[in-house]
Amino acid sequence: xxxKYAEIANSLWMYAFVTVIIVCVTAQSLIFMxxxxxxxxxxGLTDEQIKKGxxxxxxxxxMPTLPVLIVFISLIPLMGVPLPWLRLTVIGSAMYxxxxxxVGVKAVGEELAVNGYSAYAWTSAAWTMAVxxxxxxxxxxxxxxxxxxxxxxxxxxxxxxxxxxxxxxLAAVMANVSTSYGFSxxxxxxxxxxxxxxxxxxxxxxxxxxxxxxxxxFNMAISMIVxxxxxxxxx
Numbered sequence: 001x002x003x004k005y006a007e008i009a010n011s012l013w014m015y016a017f018v019t020v021i022i023v024c025v026t027a028q029s030l031i032f033m034x035x036x037x038x039x040x041x042x043x044g045l046t047d048e049q050i051k052k053g054x055x056x057x058x059x060x061x062x063m064p065t066l067p068v069l070i071v072f073i074s075l076i077p078l079m080g081v082p083l084p085w086l087r088l089t090v091i092g093s094a095m096y097x098x099x100x101x102x103v104g105v106k107a108v109g110e111e112l113a114v115n116g117y118s119a120y121a122w123t124s125a126a127w128t129m130a131v132x133x134x135x136x137x138x139x140x141x142x143x144x145x146x147x148x149x150x151x152x153x154x155x156x157x158x159x160x161x162x163x164x165x166x167x168x169x170l171a172a173v174m175a176n177v178s179t180s181y182g183f184s185x186x187x188x189x190x191x192x193x194x195x196x197x198x199x200x201x202x203x204x205x206x207x208x209x210x211x212x213x214x215x216x217x218f219n220m221a222i223s224m225i226v227x228x229x230x231x232x233x234x235x
C-alpha cells in the first residue's frame with residue numbers, strides 16, 4: 001500500500017475530524033430526545049410509557065443496523081477506520097458505501113482491494129461517496145411532495161399496487177448493482193446466489209411464522225453473513 005495512503009486513511013487529523021462530527025450529531029440527537037420526552041409528558045404520557053416506547057424504539061433500531069456493522073468491518077482494511085466510521089455512523093447506508101467506493105476507485109483506473117490502490121484512488125473514492133450521497137438530499141427536496149401526492153391518490157384505490165411497484169423498483173435497483181459484481185466470475189456468482197437464496201428462504205419462513213418479526217429485521221444481516229461464509233469457501 002502507498003505510504004501516503006496509509007497516512008491519510010488512518011491519520012490523527014482524520015480521527016479528530018470524524019470524532020467532532022459524530023459528537024455534534026450525538027449531541028443533536030440527545031437534544032431532540034430531551035425535547036421529545038418533554039413533549040410526550042405534555043401530551044399526558046407517563047414516564048413508564050415513555051420509557052417503554054424508548055426501549056422498543058432502540059431495540060427496533062439496533063436490529064437493522066447489523067448489516068451496517070458488517071459493511072463497516074469489511075471496509076476497514078480497504079479504506080481505513082475514520083472514513084467508514086463517519087459514513088456508516090451518521091451519513092451513508094450499507095448498500096451504497098461499498099458500491100460508491102468501488103466506483104470512485106475504478107474511475108481512476110484502479111481496483112478496490114486491500115493494499116491494492118493508491119492515495120489518489122482513495123481520494124477519488126472518498127469524494128464519490130460524499131458527492132453521490134448528496135444526490136439523495138437534493139432528490140428528497142424536489143421529489144418527496146409529488147411522490148407523496150401520487151401515493152395518496154393511488155393508495156385510495158389499491159394499497160397493494162403501491163407496495164408492489166415500490167418493491168419492484170427496489171428489486172430492480174439492487175439487481176442492477178449486484179449483477180455487475182455478482183456475475184464477474186463463477187465464485188462471485190455463487191456468493192450472490194447464496195445470499196439471494198438465504199433472503200428468499202427467510203421471507204418464506206416469515207410467511208409461515210408471521211409472529212416471528214425478528215426474521216425480517218435480521219433478513220439482510222443473515223443473508224450477508226451467509227454470503228460471507230460462502231465466500232470463504234468459494235473464494
